[in-house]
Amino acid sequence: MDNEVSLYLSRVGLTFPGTETTFESSQYIFFGVPFDSGSSSSPGSRYGPKAVREVIQGMELWSEYFRVDLEDISIYDAGDLWVSHGDAQATASALKKVVSRLVSLGKVPVMVGGEHTFTPFAAVSAGADSLLVYDAHADCRKDYLGNPLSHACATRLWIESKGTRVFQVGIRATSREERRYCEEMGIIQFSPFQVNSDSFRSALKEFVEGARSLYVSIDMDAFDPAYAPGVGTPEPFGLSPVDVLKTFEVISGANLVGFDVMELCPLRDPSYSSSALAAKLIIEMYASRLQRKQVLKRLWIN
Numbered sequence: 001m002d003n004e005v006s007l008y009l010s011r012v013g014l015t016f017p018g019t020e021t022t023f024e025s026s027q028y029i030f031f032g033v034p035f036d037s038g039s040s041s042s043p044g045s046r047y048g049p050k051a052v053r054e055v056i057q058g059m060e061l062w063s064e065y066f067r068v069d070l071e072d073i074s075i076y077d078a079g080d081l082w083v084s085h086g087d088a089q090a091t092a093s094a095l096k097k098v099v100s101r102l103v104s105l106g107k108v109p110v111m112v113g114g115e116h117t118f119t120p121f122a123a124v125s126a127g128a129d130s131l132l133v134y135d136a137h138a139d140c141r142k143d144y145l146g147n148p149l150s151h152a153c154a155t156r157l158w159i160e161s162k163g164t165r166v167f168q169v170g171i172r173a174t175s176r177e178e179r180r181y182c183e184e185m186g187i188i189q190f191s192p193f194q195v196n197s198d199s200f201r202s203a204l205k206e207f208v209e210g211a212r213s214l215y216v217s218i219d220m221d222a223f224d225p226a227y228a229p230g231v232g233t234p235e236p237f238g239l240s241p242v243d244v245l246k247t248f249e250v251i252s253g254a255n256l257v258g259f260d261v262m263e264l265c266p267l268r269d270p271s272y273s274s275s276a277l278a279a280k281l282i283i284e285m286y287a288s289r290l291q292r293k294q295v296l297k298r299l300w301i302n
């Protein structure tokens with residue numbers, strides 16, 4: 001592995017997705033950020049990366065939705081970020097170094113959390129100009145109980161460093177202060193009740209087409225707790241996995257500079273169903289892009 005990247009990462013036992021790949025030959029580089037010491041409700045998301053690695057070992061790498069076989073998947077597991085528990089700033093510094101280096105090597109970082117706090121740092125370091133977030137929460141607080149690096153502030157941190165090019169899906173839990181802020185900033189938001197509408201699909205398409213470099217972030221609590229109970233802050237009336245999968249088709253043509261799945265809390269996931277969904281989201285995101293590549297190749301040949 002690249003020396004500068006490995007400096008901040010430790011290798012782990014099981015790897016995602018379990019097939020043999022190398023750092024050099026892989027475009028997508030998976031790594032964990034096992035940090036949860038700022039969680040506002042239940043801790044435990046530090047075990048998220050480990051659970052995703054465990055559950056993927058027993059899963060098929062065929063995408064039924066996108067009709068592509070991922071046996072030759074080019075995702076390399078680089079291990080977990082050395083996190084400094086209790087110190088989000090120090091952890092974010094290490095993360096920024098890793099992501100910047102990966103991007104300079106032409107790689108796409110695939111991060112698994114851990115707290116959502118780290119998304120804006122990864123997205124900015126990846127050079128994104130647009131952020132697509134699936135989340136129950138707007139994460140637009142100025143601070144949470146005095147902590148400006150709380151996971152409740154993640155999207156606001158992005159807005160303050162990169163402006164308002166942000167699209168949020170699944171939003172249904174916001175404070176009065178956040179609603180005012182989002183309105184003032186003109187944030188595009190869709191609740192789970194709106195995702196099956198034509199206006200949602202056309203707005204998402206327009207947003208993605210206007211993105212020069214897109215970063216996609218999925219907070220697992222975007223899903224209904226029936227599908228993903230393993231999160232720190234569950235919110236009823238959420239998205240279904242199929243709702244989200246359908247949006248991957250819309251994103252597949254974008255210049256994706258980074259992707260993450262955050263807030264998976266295995267301590268609340270005894271059935272491993274949430275972990276399985278988190279693993280599958282990464283597989284399907286990859287599949288959507290591979291399928292598009294294959295379709296374009298076929299069109300070119302014919």
Ligand SMILES: [Mn+2]
Nearest residue numbers: 136137219221
């Ligand atoms: Mn959330």
